[in-house]
Amino acid sequence: MDWTALWLSMRLAGWTVVILLPVSILLGRFLAYRQFRGKGVAEALVMLPLVLPPTVLGFYLLVAFGRNSPVGDLWQNLFGHQLVFTFQGLLLASVIFNLPFAIQPAQRGFEAVSKELRDAASCCGMSPARKLWRVELPLAWPGVLTAMVLTFAHTLGEFGIVLMVGGSIPGETKTIAIAIYDRVQGFDDQGAATMSAVLVAISLSTIALTFWLSARMGRRLS
């Protein structure tokens, strides 16, 4: 059992959720309520990581983050080390490839709050921020919660992009999914089996927790 890899995966998934939570709320809400030119294009761009082969996305991220790229150079100048093959680089890639999982369910959640209800909140004297906090989020949060659970679970399982952008540096970029692959390559079927079982248990309990929370929420609302 590679505890370092598991801990790395949990950290990566946790930080991805922390960063994507505000993004999912703001962008999900924006896409749900605003009509603008190019909205279809924006929605398609958000969905793109879902349909691209992970190696393709990983390749582009590697190029975009690498030395001699604007992002890579900026990072090098700011922090004194390169972005690829580091935890930070992996986290940035993770944030990007999780965008569809983080935004789409949140958008559906916000869309479920009717225009009339939002108008009523404004007529009650609620400023946009207060309206978000008092009315929109309490009603849209099953969608936001689903988004975060999907993001968390998906980060634990992502393989191709992690390998492309992170390599497989123990303690820095070697996630549990990659550790499992390594064990299989090294004929350690027992170790691979244990780690797979742990991953199944974590994923199952995460989803069970979501279902339980949504059901509680549903009861409160109906």
Place this chain on the structure above:
Amino acid sequence: MLEVMTRATSPIPLDVAFRVAPGELLALVGHSGSGKTTLLRSIAGLWHPQQGRIVVNGTPWLDTASGLDLPTYRRRVGYVFQSYALFPHMTALGNVMAAMDAADGDEAQRLLALMGLGGLARRRPADLSGGQQQRVAIARALARRPEVLLLDEPFSAVDRATREALHGEIIGLRQHLAMPVVLVTHDVNEAQLLADRMVVIKEGHVVQEGTTAEVMSDAAALRAMGLREVAAMLPAIVGEYQADGLTRLDTPSGSLFLPEIDAAPGTALRVRIMAHEVILSRSRPEGLSAQTILEGTVARIMPGAGPGVLVHVAVGEHEILARITRRAAAQMALEPGQPVHAILKTMSVARDHVAPARTR
């Protein structure tokens, strides 16, 4: 005082201006698509006309000429929506408190009690009937301490019996309302029962503005509302309940018999009498099944575009309207000043066409 002027060419053409005095209830009447709800939304700042000026108690909320456009949450409006629009995750009390500047549970309770919901404060909207939800919505609108109260088809989603009760409550509530009130409705009955003045809107333009009686004597307004909606309001006092289930109402020009009325003897009521239900007779008819015969004089006869005419019959200080054929008017040789009898079937007055008299 609420002053409204809005002009727009899209998405619907709109060119309307009106004023509403404090404590006055103005009804915007028109068919769906006439632009009446859009007008209400522009007062609340939920819709932005290309040109407009909205001034409330001397403070401009919207002035496109100077680029002023207060966001909705900074306009002190109480808005009651057609489908209630209560916050489903809050209790009735929570909904009312959500509209307050500083949450005040006692005040919220008082408002709920005013709407007859004292015992239901802890219920969520899903556990309330449509009529109860709309009462919560009215309490919530009042909790905002509005400078303008806006009612957007507030009674069209509830059943008839509930609507009747809510009409009575709005009339009763009027003495507590010191601000201008604007009611949007396609229901001319509702407008006649509740409003002090009406503005009839068709395709974004004002067809006629005035008191109910003034609007009812304008041919263009009548066409815009639909001729079947032409009716007069007659004040009456509940006289006595009779053994056979009828109630006698007293008017200065005779007794009006209606099916059992849910009000104590002595209660002042207003009864809406549909013009197409009224039969006229030169002499007092006998051997007739109709129970109500009111004596009056022909005030004026308005020809319509089709085969009908509208006869205004003065009964005491009020008028009732009779829509009869041009042919009948000619055969009877009706002329202004003539005495005439207006005959009304007991069963032709619908229950929801009777409402308590307004206190102001």
